[in-house]
Amino acid sequence: MRQPGAPTQRAESARGGLHRQLLLIFGLQLVALVLACLMGYYNVAPMGAVLLLIVIVSALAWLAAQRHWRQVRALAQWVDSWHEGQTELQSLHPDHALQHADADVAALARSFQRFANRLAGYNERERNFTRDASHELRSPLTVIKMSTDMLADEAGLSDFGRRSLERIRRATREMEALVEAMLILARETDPGQGEQDFVVNDVLRDELVDAREMLHGHPIELQFEEPATFALHGSPRVFAVLCWQLIRHASQYTGQGTVLVTVLPGAVSVCATAGADHDPHLPGQQGFEYAIARRISERFAWALDLRVQGGNSYVAEIRFPQPLPVH
Known part of the structure; x- marks a missing residue:
């Protein structure tokens, strides 16, 4: 018919x-x-x-x-x-x-x-998926965090149990960051994610506190330098997730040592130096963390440049086209 x-x-x-x-x-x-x-x-x-x-x-x-x-x-x-x-x-x-x-x-x-x-x-399926995924993935993570906090208050917990508890906590934080990154990339029709004016230096200080906790137990030292200060109009959470992915990637590249996060005029750099026994490679060609960082930077038009200098020096730099002055 x-x-x-x-x-x-x-x-x-x-x-x-x-x-x-x-x-x-x-x-x-x-x-x-x-x-x-x-x-x-x-x-x-x-x-x-x-x-x-x-x-x-x-x-x-x-x-x-x-x-x-x-x-x-x-x-x-x-x-x-x-x-x-x-x-x-x-x-x-x-x-x-x-x-x-x-x-x-x-x-x-x-x-x-x-x-x-x-x-x-x-678009309707995308909204349903991100809404359901956000609830169904974050709810069990919240339960895990509450349970680990309750276990941490147990007086009779052994040293081995406390070490295992810390590993669970770190894995939970990493899972939260990963879920946040994946949901950011899945929300094609809502890239704003609560846009506002924020100071880059302030967001990085808070993010590095969580990053140090997540890297606890790894032979990685996080350092922060801020020779410049500027603000951005956008989502501070998106910015924090992007920087965390680059920190994780730099930490995996160097294996041990120092990862330096620096605020430059209109840019943020993440640098790490591998040891003499480290097999250098171009980290931009592999790594799930860098793939997520690259996709976030492309989504929000934040230019991301990754290179290896001197054979073993990892340098990732994010440049922002419209930095704002800090009042």
Whole structure:
């Protein structure tokens, strides 16, 4: 059974192609102009009448072309009224708006409507997934954190139990950071994530406190230098997750030693130096942490540059295109 509102193939064939109709219009115009020129050349009609005939033929051709081009304009207005976040498409009726349109224009309109419906469905599934994942992943992590806090208050806990408890705590914090990063990347339609003006130095100080706790037990020393101070307009949580991923990547690259985080004018760098027995490699070619950092930097247009200097010096630098002064 034919879908309601969908024209039959016979009706579409009867409309013909827009290019054929335009070809007919301008073909007839050319013939009329040639005849008018011949009439003027052989003095069949006065030159004034010939010029008037040329103007009339050109005006009629332009009006006919405008009549057919109105279909394309209607399609353009219909497409322009749609936006990516729109989920209600009942107001878009291509078969009604283009009821007498050319077959090619009508087919294009229906194809766009199908695409818009698919994209709206994708956006709805994305919102449902991020909402459900945020709740279902964070809830057990919260339970684990509360349980570890209660176990830490137990007086009779052995040294081995306390070491195991600290490992669970560190793994839980790392899992929280990973979940946060994945949810940030999954929210394609909401990149803002609570945008505000924040001071980069303040966010980094707080992040390094948590980073030191998560790296506790590893032969890694975190240092922080701030020869510059600036602010950004964006999500402080997104910025913190990006820096934490680079710190983790630098820590895995060096294995042991010092990881230095430095605030530069309009940029933040993460540097680490590997030991003499370390097999140097270009860390930008591997590492899940760097892959997440790269995707976050691309999402928010924060230029990320990663390189190895002197064979064993890891340097990652994030440059921000619009730093703000700190008042």
